[in-house]
Amino acid sequence: MKINIIALIAFFFSAVGFAGKTHAEESLKNYKLFEHYKPATLNVLLVIDEDFDDISESDVAQMLKTAAFMFKDKFGAPAPEFKFAGRMSIERFFADNLDRKSPDFADYEARRFKVGTQNDFTQWREKILAFLKRWKIEELQAFFPEEERANYDSYEKLYDGVVAQMNSKIAEISRIKINGRSILDPSKIEYRSYQNWRLLFKQLTKYDLIITNTFILYDDATQPFPHSIFTSCKVGGFSSKSPKLTALGGRGIMANTFGMDTRIPFFIDPLQGEVSRCERNEIIGAFVLAHEMGHALFKLPDHYDHPDSCLMNNRMDISYAQGYRLLIDNPGTCPKCAIWMTARSYFWDGEFYFEQKEYSKAIAAYMQAARSTPKNIDGSYQEYMALIAYKISKAWFAVGDVAQARARAATAVKLYPWEQLYKDWQAELEKSAKLNDERQP
Numbered sequence: 001m002k003i004n005i006i007a008l009i010a011f012f013f014s015a016v017g018f019a020g021k022t023h024a025e026e027s028l029k030n031y032k033l034f035e036h037y038k039p040a041t042l043n044v045l046l047v048i049d050e051d052f053d054d055i056s057e058s059d060v061a062q063m064l065k066t067a068a069f070m071f072k073d074k075f076g077a078p079a080p081e082f083k084f085a086g087r088m089s090i091e092r093f094f095a096d097n098l099d100r101k102s103p104d105f106a107d108y109e110a111r112r113f114k115v116g117t118q119n120d121f122t123q124w125r126e127k128i129l130a131f132l133k134r135w136k137i138e139e140l141q142a143f144f145p146e147e148e149r150a151n152y153d154s155y156e157k158l159y160d161g162v163v164a165q166m167n168s169k170i171a172e173i174s175r176i177k178i179n180g181r182s183i184l185d186p187s188k189i190e191y192r193s194y195q196n197w198r199l200l201f202k203q204l205t206k207y208d209l210i211i212t213n214t215f216i217l218y219d220d221a222t223q224p225f226p227h228s229i230f231t232s233c234k235v236g237g238f239s240s241k242s243p244k245l246t247a248l249g250g251r252g253i254m255a256n257t258f259g260m261d262t263r264i265p266f267f268i269d270p271l272q273g274e275v276s277r278c279e280r281n282e283i284i285g286a287f288v289l290a291h292e293m294g295h296a297l298f299k300l301p302d303h304y305d306h307p308d309s310c311l312m313n314n315r316m317d318i319s320y321a322q323g324y325r326l327l328i329d330n331p332g333t334c335p336k337c338a339i340w341m342t343a344r345s346y347f348w349d350g351e352f353y354f355e356q357k358e359y360s361k362a363i364a365a366y367m368q369a370a371r372s373t374p375k376n377i378d379g380s381y382q383e384y385m386a387l388i389a390y391k392i393s394k395a396w397f398a399v400g401d402v403a404q405a406r407a408r409a410a411t412a413v414k415l416y417p418w419e420q421l422y423k424d425w426q427a428e429l430e431k432s433a434k435l436n437d438e439r440q441p
């Protein structure tokens with residue numbers, strides 16, 4: 001299935017039938033990186049869970065300052081501007097921004113690990129097996145104690161081991177107490193569920209960047225990430241789909257301080273060591289905020305084999321503090337990340353030319369973006385390709401080529417049938433094509 005789609009995408013964006021090829025070649029020759037990148041303005045909100053250590057406004061200022069510095073150094077582009085919107089209690093944040101009656105809620109609920117009950121994993125078995133097949137058997141075996149590894153010699157056995165691990169890890173976490181109550185107490189769990197945070201981000205309308213002090217449990221039962229469930233099952237930061245937020249191109253960012261501030265032995269990173277308040281703020285600013293901006297803005301994935309200068313490194317063998325040191329000691333951009341950044345730059349060229357009504361240049365740039373984007377990106381590759389196809393369709397329509405516009409709209413719908421915008425656009429094009437036919441009998 002996956003291979004077919006990738007082949008399909010290659011076909012959709014191949015040069016065959018594409019009249020603007022010369023423009024693409026031209027723009028490649030005179031290419032300037034980030035010529036049309038516009039630094040975004042990000043609204044920042046501090047969300048406070050009273051059970052955990054507070055974050056002050058001056059902490060936030062320091063985090064943002066380091067994030068801006070690191071962004072500029074690592075991506076070679078001006079950093080976004082930050083607008084601090086103040087602080088809010090976590091209860092109010094959820095009350096204002098999470099709609100439990102939305103159709104999406106049931107979907108997230110169906111994939112949630114339910115704390116305090118026996119979870120029936122058989123309902124998720126196929127999904128989990130497909131998920132585990134992203135890795136080689138040996139890679140997954142490495143998460144188990146050495147003397148047990150030989151027992152996990154098939155994906156089915158690994159599935160059993162991973163499920164047992166998720167069950168026992170979450171049971172262990174639920175025995176941890178904060179202010180006399182379980183950290184996963186029913187009255188608190190809704191603010192500490194990753195599934196709820198993800199859905200909240202899908203619905204968020206005004207804050208691009210959330211800084212919080214809460215503990216967030218990794219509870220997507222269908223995707224038991226080994227790096228998460230074999231460590232402390234918590235989420236320290238993410239870049240997530242947020243269609244109503246435009247500053248980061250439909251994505252929002254969460255960064256949390258819990259992992260660095262906690263004194264609960266279970267959650268302490270054994271590699272961390274003593275870290276001052278100031279260092280803690282700088283590390284969060286660089287390692288979480290700027291890193292997540294790299295995901296959201298440039299579509300960079302996590303890397304495990306990039307040089308020490310790379311902000312997208314997600315190595316498990318060093319602490320945040322050690323990783324931060326490496327970034328400072330190895331300034332400048334990562335050469336291996338350049339392909340992602342170049343591809344993203346083409347996309348922004350497309351946006352710029354479209355706005356300038358230079359449609360054939362826009363088509364050429366979007367095509368170049370589609371062809372040069374690596375398959376492994378932050379978020380869904382298929383979804384991003386659908387967006388580009390939709391933009392190309394709009395540009396073809398603007399130059400009066402309805403046939404090309406229809407073909408590209410069909411591509412967008414095929415690649416990402418869940419986006420109503422593409423379906424509406426396709427219907428509109430079909431209607432105008434029909435009117436045209438009727439006018440020319």
Ligand SMILES: [Zn+2]
Pocket residue numbers: 291295301302314
């Ligand atoms: Zn990451």
Ligand SMILES: [Zn+2]
Pocket residue numbers: 303306307310311312313334335336337
């Ligand atoms: Zn890199």
